[in-house]
Amino acid sequence: MGYFCGGQWLKCANTFYVRNPAIGEVIARVANAGTTETERAIDAAVKAFPVWRAKTAKERSEVLCRWYQLILDNESWLARLMTAEQGKPMKEAEGEVEYAASLIQWFAEQAKRANGEINCTRSDLI
Incomplete structure (x- = not known):
């Protein structure tokens, strides 16, 4: 299971299930980003900003x-x-x-x- 960051899919150790609230059925398992993943995403955004700014x-x-x-x-x-x-x-x-x-x-x-x-x-x- 992973998350998209800096133009690529990265692995994430923690995940959680998303359920349909009406019937409780699991509809997805998604990355549960923590501090490390958040910092990685912030770093990627900082690196990408000069291209956007230009x-x-x-x-x-x-x-x-x-x-x-x-x-x-x-x-x-x-x-x-x-x-x-x-x-x-x-x-x-x-x-x-x-x-x-x-x-x-x-x-x-x-x-x-x-x-x-x-x-x-x-x-x-x-």
């Missing part, structure tokens, strides 16, 4: 648009997963997936705009 607003928007499209392309699967994991009605889960996708789309569009004040920061503080 992207233009348009490039960042394109990444978010791809994420948005992936959510829509997998809407049924995501809704079924949410229903199994949380016990919520399918229609509610579908609405939640669509709403989440709409937020990603909104941020993708905002990435193209520079409205209001732009606060410059010292790069060594980021």
Whole structure:
């Protein structure tokens, strides 16, 4: 059992079961990340940040648009997963997936705009 970090799947010693709350059926066994795994993920994010920072607003928007499209392309699967994991009605889960996708789309569009004040920061503080 593992977790995705820094572009690769890593092993995790601890796991836990995710159960369907309606019937108690085990639907997944997932990594239970602890301090070591969390620190590894933080280190990976710090290493990845310069690449993201170097992207233009348009490039960042394109990444978010791809994420948005992936959510829509997998809407049924995501809704079924949410229903199994949380016990919520399918229609509610579908609405939640669509709403989440709409937020990603909104941020993708905002990435193209520079409205209001732009606060410059010292790069060594980021």
